[in-house]
Amino acid sequence: MHCLFVWGDFVVGFSATLTCTPASHPFFFPFLGFPVFCLLFFLWWCSFILPSPSFRWHVLFDASVCGLGSCRWVMKFKATVRDQRTLASVCQACRGIQRRCVIKLHPTRIRFFTSTQFADGMQVWAGCRTQAIFSDFQSQSQLQENAIFCEVVDLSQLFHIMRQAERCPNVTIKLTKNAARRPALRVSMQGVRPHLDISHDVPVRVLSELEVRSISAPPLESEVVQIVLPCLTELSKFVDKVRSTSCERMTFTVRDNERVDGAAATSCTLVVLAECFLASFALTYSSVQRCEREGDNDADFDEEGDSNGGDTPKRPDGTAMAYASVSVEVRRFARFLAIKEVTPLQAVLHLVDGRAVVLSVFASGGTTLVGYMPAVAQ
Structure with missing residues (x-):
């Protein structure tokens, strides 16, 4: 049996697991069962006669149902x-x-x-x-x-x-x-x-x-391309326009910009494409900053030492060409853009080729929002 006592704003819970019964143990009820019953009945009775809620005791049985566990706290x-x-x-x-x-x-x-x-x-x-x-x-x-x-x-x-x-x-x-x-x-x-x-x-x-x-954020695979979006307003307007048509899917494609001198690319081209039977729509960012992952945790989220799958952007090392393409549902991605409501200072788009789109938004006051959306099957 699990018991939970509430006194005003305080919640006190403990586990009282009683495996013996009066039938199998005749001395149990007179010496232990009856006093416990009287105590619980008295506290329950006080919850009705005391005038102030701040001094009322509330008794709940089986505190594990409320998710409170069996430990005393x-x-x-x-x-x-x-x-x-x-x-x-x-x-x-x-x-x-x-x-x-x-x-x-x-x-x-x-x-x-x-x-x-x-x-x-x-x-x-x-x-x-x-x-x-x-x-x-x-x-x-x-x-x-x-x-x-x-x-x-x-x-x-x-x-x-x-x-x-x-x-x-x-x-x-x-x-x-x-x-x-x-x-x-x-x-x-x-x-x-x-x-x-x-x-x-x-x-x-x-x-x-x-x-x-059991709470955990979806981990990002190592093969992820990250770019810094210049502004979410333009992307939001594009999605709103596409929603008014019969387009059901939109595809994000990013690839490195090749340099004439053959050096490592520091920028990428992002193309957002939506097609339907009557028309096609495209939004192109010709030069967006590419960034790489740094560790497994978001710096803003790591103040408590908890892992959550976030990432901190840094400059790329130029060891590999970046390419990723992900298709998502237009209607679901429109709901996904609700994270722009925090007035972002910076937005980072993460593309896991063929698997997921992740959008990280960094706002003032150390506020960080991360949205994860799996890709649709091709």
Whole structure:
């Protein structure tokens, strides 16, 4: 049996595995079973008679169902939202792929992960410096560095709340229990109107340690071509134009530009081609900077030492000619471009020949978004 006690904003869980029963052990119930039953009944009764929610005990059985595991621990999270606009933009970028999203609350860096189970292989993962989004950050859990992993059931709800809170001077967020006594992120807005405070509860599911260990970003193969896109606006307009036609696929092709002196190429040509029965459309970047991979981790993501499959661009060494061609669905790639909502400072396109398109966006405040989209079969 797993038990979970909640006192205000604190959650205390422990495992009480009882293998013996009163039938097989006649002395079990009088000496152990009955006192435990009385304790649980008393705490349950107090949850109804105490007037203040801050002093109520809530008892839940089988805490593993909530993803809380069988270890003894205390969980707490509370912070003041400093940058509502950036948080809303990240939520909007992730919800373009799917409505569910896992958020890692960490004192150094906030992470966002979407799952490939509900998005046909598409995935977005993002990272923001905690101090850029939150202030007065407090977290406590049994995980390393007091990290908390929770899955937001409907990311659109959190997005609309953050949009509503953009002009609010005081916004706080904390992990608590909603009216149904289920885990939720409570966003409180003060100062919207005089003497009026507004609170919204966003249902979440706390992940177990086993689920946390299973989270990983799709790794990039060694044979990947990386280029720095000059601007995402032109590509977005091209995709919008192609969507209005009957084109279903678009192909990204990149190859090195040959130099007259025979030296190693430092730039590439990128061609985005979309064809249908009536017409064909092409977008050409004649000279884009090529960059190479440096290690296995994104520098912005590696502050906690976690591997996520990201990459840091650097200058090419010129040892091989670059070529890659990837075809993707126009409709899905249009959803994919939602990551531009963070106002990018730099965008890097990764092409894995015939297998995947990866788009990395670097924004102010150390915000990084990476979108992964598998290729369609030829």
